[in-house]
Amino acid sequence: MKAISISQKLSIRKFFIKHTKSYNIFVIALLAFCLLFFIALSISIGSSKIALSKTFSVLFRGDEFTKEFQIINYVRIPRTLAAIFAGCALSLSGLMLQTVLNNALAGPSIIGVTSGAGLFTALMTALFPAYLTLMPLAAFVGALTATLLVYFIAKKTGASRITIVLSGAAVSSFIGAFTDTILTIWPDTALSRTGFLIGGLSGVTMDGIKLPGILIFISFIVVFILSYDMNVLSLGDETAKSLGLNVARYRFIFIVLSSLLAGSAISFAGLLGFIGLIVPHAARFIIGYDNRLLVPVTALLGSSFALFCDILARTMFAPYEVPVGIIMSFLGGPFFIYLLLKQRRRLIDD
Amino acid sequence: MIKLQDITAGYKGIEVIKNINISFAKGSITGIIGKNGCGKTTLLKTAAKLLEPISGNISLNGESIYDISHKRLAKEISFLPQIRSTPNIAVYNLVMHGRFPYLGFPRIPQAEDKVIVENALAKLGIVKYRNKNVRELSGGERQKVYLAMVLAQDTNYIFLDEPTTYLDINHQLEILAIIKELKNMGKAVIMVIHDLNSALTYCDKICLIDRGEVIIDGTPKAVYNSREIERVFQVRCEEVSMNGKDQSQYVFSL
Numbered sequence: 001m002k003a004i005s006i007s008q009k010l011s012i013r014k015f016f017i018k019h020t021k022s023y024n025i026f027v028i029a030l031l032a033f034c035l036l037f038f039i040a041l042s043i044s045i046g047s048s049k050i051a052l053s054k055t056f057s058v059l060f061r062g063d064e065f066t067k068e069f070q071i072i073n074y075v076r077i078p079r080t081l082a083a084i085f086a087g088c089a090l091s092l093s094g095l096m097l098q099t100v101l102n103n104a105l106a107g108p109s110i111i112g113v114t115s116g117a118g119l120f121t122a123l124m125t126a127l128f129p130a131y132l133t134l135m136p137l138a139a140f141v142g143a144l145t146a147t148l149l150v151y152f153i154a155k156k157t158g159a160s161r162i163t164i165v166l167s168g169a170a171v172s173s174f175i176g177a178f179t180d181t182i183l184t185i186w187p188d189t190a191l192s193r194t195g196f197l198i199g200g201l202s203g204v205t206m207d208g209i210k211l212p213g214i215l216i217f218i219s220f221i222v223v224f225i226l227s228y229d230m231n232v233l234s235l236g237d238e239t240a241k242s243l244g245l246n247v248a249r250y251r252f253i254f255i256v257l258s259s260l261l262a263g264s265a266i267s268f269a270g271l272l273g274f275i276g277l278i279v280p281h282a283a284r285f286i287i288g289y290d291n292r293l294l295v296p297v298t299a300l301l302g303s304s305f306a307l308f309c310d311i312l313a314r315t316m317f318a319p320y321e322v323p324v325g326i327i328m329s330f331l332g333g334p335f336f337i338y339l340l341l342k343q344r345r346r347l348i349d350d
Numbered sequence: 351m352i353k354l355q356d357i358t359a360g361y362k363g364i365e366v367i368k369n370i371n372i373s374f375a376k377g378s379i380t381g382i383i384g385k386n387g388c389g390k391t392t393l394l395k396t397a398a399k400l401l402e403p404i405s406g407n408i409s410l411n412g413e414s415i416y417d418i419s420h421k422r423l424a425k426e427i428s429f430l431p432q433i434r435s436t437p438n439i440a441v442y443n444l445v446m447h448g449r450f451p452y453l454g455f456p457r458i459p460q461a462e463d464k465v466i467v468e469n470a471l472a473k474l475g476i477v478k479y480r481n482k483n484v485r486e487l488s489g490g491e492r493q494k495v496y497l498a499m500v501l502a503q504d505t506n507y508i509f510l511d512e513p514t515t516y517l518d519i520n521h522q523l524e525i526l527a528i529i530k531e532l533k534n535m536g537k538a539v540i541m542v543i544h545d546l547n548s549a550l551t552y553c554d555k556i557c558l559i560d561r562g563e564v565i566i567d568g569t570p571k572a573v574y575n576s577r578e579i580e581r582v583f584q585v586r587c588e589e590v591s592m593n594g595k596d597q598s599q600y601v602f603s604l
Contacts, residue, residue, distance in 0.1 A: 244422075
């Protein structure tokens with residue numbers, strides 16, 4: 001008996017030792033389970049109460065004409081998918097920017113990606129409301145333009161970690177001024193001003209997330225395939241180059257991918273940005289620095305976090321709801337400070 | 351054979367090295383010496399194709415290195431920079447990065463790569479650190495890990511930028527012994543080195559640079575006899591023969 005309990009203890013304990021295979025599998029499985037749990041929760045709760053058994057019958061038997069079916073199919077499922085896509089996309093975008101620019105401070109909102117995508121989204125809704133389905137592409141172009149602008153300014157001035165952040169701040173505030181102007185001059189666009197600026201998922205439709213969802217899914221696969229190259233890139237330019245990696249080309253690919261991810265998410269979720277800074281750091285805290293693990297963990301963690309925040313945003317003040325960006329900052333801010341305190345200077349070091 | 355022909359290079363159009371003609375042969379150690387800021391590192395980076403020259407050409411076995419793809423060149427030439435941010439990575443994984451030029455998509459190391467990495471770890475005596483994070487190691491141990499990565503890269507030409515700087519004397523000698531072994535394996539080692547005594551005693555060829563130009567390029571004996579080291583560094587240099595050893599050491603004074 002005793003021998004069994006000791007061996008059981010050992011076999012359980014091995015899941016808690018960092019940097020072992022069992023630990024990595026355990027973490028990924030746990031996060032996947034969390035995500036599934038939040039998906040179930042997100043579909044079954046909301047401002048109108050639907051019994052769990054009813055939800056089940058709607059999902060698997062398809063009672064098409066009931067009110068519950070309408071709510072679940074046209075409100076909750078698109079919304080759940082939107083939260084998953086947005087969380088995954090912005091977190092991965094942040095992870096790539098941090099790795100590629102070798103800068104712990106990089107994140108979509110800091111580097112100018114968010115503001116660029118925001119401007120183009122606002123422009124689209126104000127000037128070309130007929131082409132709203134192309135919004136993700138416009139947001140992508142905006143994000144890419146802003147990122148490249150920030151990157152080249154920083155490169156021209158020496159590309160130190162701090163110049164990237166400074167030029168990002170300058171470009172962001174400049175572009176933000178344009179966005180504000182547009183939202184002021186055309187106050188009656190399809191875009192809700194507060195919802196867009198803070199970032200929110202209310203009113204997303206299946207049509208609105210179809211194209212961004214596909215783009216995000218494809219980008220995720222590509223990032224996962226390139227995760228080993230990301231490891232090599234993070235060794236520093238000279239070492240990576242001498243190992244045969246075409247540094248300039250790969251850096252460009254990663255910047256394009258991160259713009260595509262952030263742009264797609266912003267096109268339906270508004271200017272959520274903070275999540276892209278904090279989730280990669282939290283993921284590194286959990287799983288370490290190997291991008292082959294970091295990419296799936298960041299994606300799972302980002303999706304779960306966004307979904308969890310959205311559930312709170314919908315239910316805390318039901319029947320009213322708050323933009324999900326507010327909840328993210330309420331939860332994410334203190335958590336990030338906790339990470340900073342726990343890791344002291346090492347976080348900034350990287 | 352790597353051959354530099356009339357190489358002029360620098361940063362942002364400012365020439366740091368001028369009209370360099372030099373070649374590096376397999377099975378030898380070349381030491382590049384000179385004062386701070388004379389262009390040693392620029393020369394090294396240009397030769398390793400990390401820096402594009404303003405004019406001139408570099409050939410590897412007769413073929414211009416600018417016609418060779420990154421990947422193929424990485425199987426011929428490796429480069430270890432002096433200043434590098436220490437990545438947050440396990441020793442084994444860092445050494446495995448040395449195999450990167452040989453990995454196809456989707457970058458999964460084959461059995462052969464694993465054997466080569468194991469041998470590199472064993473050769474450098476760092477098997478016991480394999481699962482440790484590189485950041486937890488001392489400077490000397492880190493240098494060994496990086497050399498193991500270079501060894502795993504298995505190139506004929508190895509460029510090292512100040513491989514022994516900042517290390518304690520024991521690690522310095524260990525690193526130099528490893529470099530000598532690389533030479534005995536038939537590789538060409540080209541290194542920038544500040545310790546002139548080590549340069550004169552370990553290298554087969556010395557290349558003395560001053561203000562971006564090669565002053566003299568020859569055997570340690572020839573360079574010592576030319577007295578150019580004394581002129582460039584403005585020091586006095588004396589050869590001291592050691593009792594019981596056939597090799598002499600060099601002593602410097604103002």
